[in-house]
Amino acid sequence: xxxxxxxxxxxxxxxxxxxxxxxxxxxxxxxxxxxxxxxxxxxxxxxxxxxxxxxxxxxxxxxxxxxxxxxxxxxxxxxxxxxxxxxxxxxxxxxxxxxxxxxxxxxxxxxxxxxxxxxxxxxxxxxxxxxxxxxxxxxxxxxxxxxxxxxxxxxxxxxxxxxxxxxxxxxxxxxxxxxxxxxxxxxxxxxxxxxxxxxxxxxxxxxxxxxxxxxxxxxxxxxxxxxxxxxxxxxxxxxxxxxxxxxxxxxxxxxxxxxxxxxxxxxxxxxxxxxxxxxxxxxxxxxxxxxxxxxxxxxxxxxxxxxxxxxxxxxxxxxxxxxxxxxxxxxxxxxxxxxxxxxxxxxxxxxxxxxxxxxxxxxxxxxxxxxxxxxxxxxxxxxxxxxxxxxxxxxxxxxxxxxxxxxxxxxxxxxxxxxxxxxxxxxxxxxxxxxxxxxxxxxxxxxxxxxxxxxxxxxxxxxxxxxxxx
Ligand code: BGP
Numbered sequence: 001x002x003x004x005x006x007x008x009x010x011x012x013x014x015x016x017x018x019x020x021x022x023x024x025x026x027x028x029x030x031x032x033x034x035x036x037x038x039x040x041x042x043x044x045x046x047x048x049x050x051x052x053x054x055x056x057x058x059x060x061x062x063x064x065x066x067x068x069x070x071x072x073x074x075x076x077x078x079x080x081x082x083x084x085x086x087x088x089x090x091x092x093x094x095x096x097x098x099x100x101x102x103x104x105x106x107x108x109x110x111x112x113x114x115x116x117x118x119x120x121x122x123x124x125x126x127x128x129x130x131x132x133x134x135x136x137x138x139x140x141x142x143x144x145x146x147x148x149x150x151x152x153x154x155x156x157x158x159x160x161x162x163x164x165x166x167x168x169x170x171x172x173x174x175x176x177x178x179x180x181x182x183x184x185x186x187x188x189x190x191x192x193x194x195x196x197x198x199x200x201x202x203x204x205x206x207x208x209x210x211x212x213x214x215x216x217x218x219x220x221x222x223x224x225x226x227x228x229x230x231x232x233x234x235x236x237x238x239x240x241x242x243x244x245x246x247x248x249x250x251x252x253x254x255x256x257x258x259x260x261x262x263x264x265x266x267x268x269x270x271x272x273x274x275x276x277x278x279x280x281x282x283x284x285x286x287x288x289x290x291x292x293x294x295x296x297x298x299x300x301x302x303x304x305x306x307x308x309x310x311x312x313x314x315x316x317x318x319x320x321x322x323x324x325x326x327x328x329x330x331x332x333x334x335x336x337x338x339x340x341x342x343x344x345x346x347x348x349x350x351x352x353x354x355x356x357x358x359x360x361x362x363x364x365x366x367x368x369x370x371x372x373x374x375x376x377x378x379x380x381x382x383x384x385x386x387x388x389x390x391x392x393x394x395x396x397x398x399x400x401x402x403x404x405x406x407x408x409x410x411x412x413x414x415x416x417x418x419x420x421x422x423x424x425x426x427x428x429x430x431x432x433x434x435x436x437x438x439x440x441x442x443x444x445x446x447x448x449x450x451x452x453x454x455x456x457x458x459x460x461x462x463x464x465x466x467x468x469x470x
Contacts, residue, residue, distance in 0.1 A: 026081025
């Protein structure tokens, strides 16, 4: 029987739950970072939109909006708060209640095991660079699989390995805030591949009636010009941002070309072990979560040292346009810009065709693997009237244009099985805080965290109704 297309929206634990130290939860690296002086804005996710106490209202709102799936993440440090590995049953209880609420409305849960927020005790050992992190992650993952079993039909191991690794060890805006540490970037990346494989090994042991996948951040690389040098830059851009995680996760192998290139740039790869190859080969994903925000535009490398910046690092004042987002990877590629393409208020391209191009490329490379668009959203300075009503026509246009491209790819045979708007309601935006909003539902932070659906919420409801025959 044909599976029902999933229509929903997404959140992540640190960004929406609040209750950062409630009922036995241990601190995560994000709690630690946001409470430290490294957090120059002083803004934290301590309370955020307090999903921890508002989940019933939020899930009811999803159902009323016609959504039949909800992507959220589990806070690892709610389940395993400390290095002694003792499970916090209260943590499980919270997510049990969330699942019960989803079940009440027939909402399919799509649950991520880690969305950036490593437990702080893992951070203390070196975080993603800790050589034992994959065993620690597998322990936590196995506990989650045993507890929830088939109640969760869609599990995700890691959210956005590439983006996370880049922010932690290249840009340095996410903890542990290391800038252009290529050695650590590579160790982190490799450990993420191992974490994914070891969690899947635990998952398969239980023979659950459920599927497991990984959520990937980046679209496929593109260039403005089509010269041999540009084609090579595109290939390098893909190796650096897409293939290193997608090839092992889907095909079970790390591209040899990547290994050779990384070695040639002087990285010590002694952390790669021969026995890991079998582990990676035997434990691949069932589905891919592809996020959709903006294009990865590259040009040939010309000069300069490796560097990386994002335009959304710690600004809520509109100065984003000044600090240009981009990367130079010495000997590989440089980021490019295209003046013809409009930008959002944070200087990111609005280029819906990138998701069509990406989906077509994914099919060419990985065949019919089921794909869920696990995030697609527009960050904006929303303006509300005195009743909290937001006419977010810019967000509606953005979502409409991306959906058009996604459905075009689906009509051409890409196995797209679901779609999630980022985000369900307004929540904490990493580093940016609360002014950059993505929600379908407004959260009034000044008035008791009141929820008010935006125009986009009603537009999305209607769009779902009109696309029931997918
Ligand atoms: C993705 C993350 C989300 C979300 C989104 C918007 O990369 O998975 O957690 O935050 O980007 O990003 P930002 O809030 O930085 O604008």
